[in-house]
């Protein structure tokens with residue numbers, strides 16, 4: 119039985135039933151939007167903060183999963199629910215993704231979800247990774263990634279799935295699909311997303327080497343669209359979104375769908391096979407060993 123707390127106009131629902139909205143269907147703790155008296159609707163689940171300004175139609179979705187915004191199963195579930203709600207909300211026309219953590223946009227998929235777990239867990243996790251990509255790459259509303267820090271692997275994929283990417287011009291930051299450096303392989307839909315953005319030849323070099331690009335190199339290859347001083351990332355994203363929103367929604371949306379649907383359909387046609395592939399691949403002793411060594415390396419770097 120779910121416990122439901124009502125606080126003014128806001129609802130918090132805890133538990134597995136779906137008393138208040140489709141948002142809780144995944145059976146995890148979630149917090150429904152808090153409606154304030156002005157034009158801003160905010161909601162904050164534990165890992166995703168949403169701030170929708172209905173006077174402009176722009177929502178800011180902030181990742182807040184310290185220390186590095188790694189994408190665990192819970193994070194991905196909350197993320198997809200937040201995007202679903204915004205997609206259904208007529209007052210929202212565009213979404214900006216950014217990070218509440220200093221210096222990190224997202225460290226990518228949570229490696230601990232792929233290490234030392236059961237095949238059933240790997241399958242559930244992978245489906246949630248597919249879900250977020252399908253939601254983002256086919257998203258009806260305009261999306262901008264305001265990349266305010268490091269963005270490896272899954273973090274890069276999330277940015278690549280947006281319509282426009284603005285990155286902090288800090289030469290210490292890096293972005294790229296570095297999977298091969300962990301001894302794993304970016305699946306075909308990560309690869310397709312990269313190819314669609316930077317072209318085939320650059321993707322060949324990028325994916326095989328697992329290259330991580332500085333902001334200026336990322337701009338050169340078209341992995342990001344614009345660099346701005348770190349303190350201006352969110353402001354520039356909001357200004358840019360306002361310009362994009364001058365285009366009639368239906369025309370922009372249909373154009374986006376024409377360009378992206380074939381890529382989305384490729385995964386939709388083979389989701390189960392892709393999940394099986396992932397589970398078989400990640401369950402191998404050699405892959406588990408690589409991931410274990412990588413986790414140890416991450417910890418030892420600090421010592």
Ligand SMILES: CC/C=C\C/C=C\C/C=C\C=C\CC(=O)SCCNC(=O)CCNC(=O)[C@H](O)C(C)(C)COP(=O)(O)OP(=O)(O)OC[C@H]1O[C@@H](n2cnc3c(N)ncnc32)[C@H](O)[C@@H]1OP(=O)(O)O
Nearest residue numbers: 188225226227228229230268270271272303305395396416
């Ligand atoms: C044939 C093909 C078939 C199927 C496909 C098969 C496979 C495809 C599979 C998977 C695709 C995966 C995509 C991914 O996203 S994998 C994740 C890749 N991410 C990374 O490589 C990033 C690693 N992290 C870093 O480089 C750094 O942490 C940093 C630059 C993001 C931040 O550096 P800091 O110095 O600020 O912080 P740290 O001290 O390094 O980290 C703090 C803390 O967090 C832990 N951590 C970091 N990243 C992750 C992560 N991605 N997952 C889980 N945990 C992470 C780190 O170990 C530290 O932990 P402790 O505090 O030491 O406990």
